[in-house]
Amino acid sequence: MKILVFIKVIKKDEEINESDITALDFSYKLKEKYDATIHAISIIDSEDYTSYLKEAYVRGADSVEAFVQKEAETPLASAMRIKKIIVEKHPDWDYIIFGEVTSDTSFGVVPQLVGGLLGVPVVHGVLGVEFQDERVVVETDFFGTKKCVLDKKTIVSLSRDALKTRIPGLKEKIEAKKKKIMIIEDFFSEDTYEVGARLKKISKPRPRERMQRMYTTEELRQVSEEILKLARG
Amino acid sequence: MKIAFFVENLGQKNLNWASGVIRCLQEKSNDINIDKTTLFVISRETNTESLQLESPKNLNEIVTMYNPNGWGPTSIAIALEKILSNEGFDVIFFPEGKSYTWIAGILGGRIKSNAFTEVVSVWVEEKRLYIERLAYENTILQKYEITKRPAIIVFKKGLYDPEEETHQPSVRKEDFDIKEKLIMEDLPSKSQVKLEDAEIIIGVGNGLRNKEDIKIIEELARLLGAEIGCSRPLIEKGWFPKDRQIGHSGVRISPKIYIAIGISGAPYHMSGVEASRYIIAVNSDKYSPITKKSDIIIIGDLYEVVPKLSEIIKEKIGS
Numbered sequence: 001m002k003i004l005v006f007i008k009v010i011k012k013d014e015e016i017n018e019s020d021i022t023a024l025d026f027s028y029k030l031k032e033k034y035d036a037t038i039h040a041i042s043i044i045d046s047e048d049y050t051s052y053l054k055e056a057y058v059r060g061a062d063s064v065e066a067f068v069q070k071e072a073e074t075p076l077a078s079a080m081r082i083k084k085i086i087v088e089k090h091p092d093w094d095y096i097i098f099g100e101v102t103s104d105t106s107f108g109v110v111p112q113l114v115g116g117l118l119g120v121p122v123v124h125g126v127l128g129v130e131f132q133d134e135r136v137v138v139e140t141d142f143f144g145t146k147k148c149v150l151d152k153k154t155i156v157s158l159s160r161d162a163l164k165t166r167i168p169g170l171k172e173k174i175e176a177k178k179k180k181i182m183i184i185e186d187f188f189s190e191d192t193y194e195v196g197a198r199l200k201k202i203s204k205p206r207p208r209e210r211m212q213r214m215y216t217t218e219e220l221r222q223v224s225e226e227i228l229k230l231a232r233g
Numbered sequence: 234m235k236i237a238f239f240v241e242n243l244g245q246k247n248l249n250w251a252s253g254v255i256r257c258l259q260e261k262s263n264d265i266n267i268d269k270t271t272l273f274v275i276s277r278e279t280n281t282e283s284l285q286l287e288s289p290k291n292l293n294e295i296v297t298m299y300n301p302n303g304w305g306p307t308s309i310a311i312a313l314e315k316i317l318s319n320e321g322f323d324v325i326f327f328p329e330g331k332s333y334t335w336i337a338g339i340l341g342g343r344i345k346s347n348a349f350t351e352v353v354s355v356w357v358e359e360k361r362l363y364i365e366r367l368a369y370e371n372t373i374l375q376k377y378e379i380t381k382r383p384a385i386i387v388f389k390k391g392l393y394d395p396e397e398e399t400h401q402p403s404v405r406k407e408d409f410d411i412k413e414k415l416i417m418e419d420l421p422s423k424s425q426v427k428l429e430d431a432e433i434i435i436g437v438g439n440g441l442r443n444k445e446d447i448k449i450i451e452e453l454a455r456l457l458g459a460e461i462g463c464s465r466p467l468i469e470k471g472w473f474p475k476d477r478q479i480g481h482s483g484v485r486i487s488p489k490i491y492i493a494i495g496i497s498g499a500p501y502h503m504s505g506v507e508a509s510r511y512i513i514a515v516n517s518d519k520y521s522p523i524t525k526k527s528d529i530i531i532i533g534d535l536y537e538v539v540p541k542l543s544e545i546i547k548e549k550i551g552s
Contacts, residue, residue, distance in 0.1 A: 112339050196510070197378060
């Protein structure tokens, strides 16, 4: 069984995105159960960040590839790059695993875009996992709580709460230091930084103005009147 | 410009949300001509042509989508792909929420169009379509020009008021015969009312010391007619089922009133509640992050505040 896990380094935190850690831990469980190989893949804009990818080895990856290229500015551009990696380098995949959303861009939609591009099913935002003999059953929310069996050739994105984070052992950390990150440059030869849209400007959001009226416990009678007025109004 | 919306049900919240998005477009654009606004909704009924309902006047048409095989994320995306192509829509909007993001992303991949999430504003300027969206834990606002149509936009709730005038929109039905690739089974929900639909919600956080203390929250909820949700730590403790988690990776809520009790106001939680009309916080720490994002802040121990508040409200409204 071959598992691809797409992971992202959050530059300001200097670590792998939180729900991608869950994705790696889930892949590790699949590996333990089904003797799978885990291939961690990341697209980063500088080799300076590749050292943070070693965490993937600590968490059980058998290989780690870093595609170094200027960061994509639209979710579709990211998805098209990921599709190119899958189709050209790993067409024999069984599962593709992502974290549900990254804490930087917050697109939260790249796994689904990849699924649409490839024409394969996507199970989005897995909340819980159960291993039943030969089956992997996941819980998710699609207009209500649902469960489904994960068949092969499915893309899965995991909520950061889907599993309890595994604590790797010291041996795994030491072994990881010896392993190399495979660096691939200029894989995306055409201009794939922005597809279908252009990033024009970045600014600070105007926060919604809130009344910020403060009360103490002595003023609860007044507060209760306000609450009831708001509830009726 | 032809505008489509997709929703899972025809509840007032969804109608108001769609109407609000149209108003945003109209108010912020300098050059827009809206030809048609159509709200698409999935239906489990076969005969919906006789459906009569009131909607905000800026929603022209309701289309119910029927599939005898049932609906899932891929089948909905395939159906919407056909609709967008056949009817020439320029943009389709989805409300925020995991299920909608799921569909929007698959649709985007199928038609090779971006699906933008966390969108707070949309407008047309010199015939170009622009959006603003939140990123980096809501600390930055990105402005994009969308160059590929149809555009797919997941638009946040609770930001724009609907049109006040109402009417009966025209209703039609579209039949599909699509087999869903993903087979999912309903799990019984432990909760009666979905948090997304509730008008008053009480959220409980780590300030609650014991599971048994939930009953003081339940009493207040009963008096106010509120639903109860919680922040992530209480889900991890197993005090609440997962569908009660409020926040970025839980449920995004947009009630009239959100009462946050013993919740500090971490960004992941607040991003799921900011669409609330009014936020009321009960917290013993006046420097807690939630105080800056609330309309009413009660500084005090929740074990003192909540029972007293319940007592006073009971006096006013009767038990």
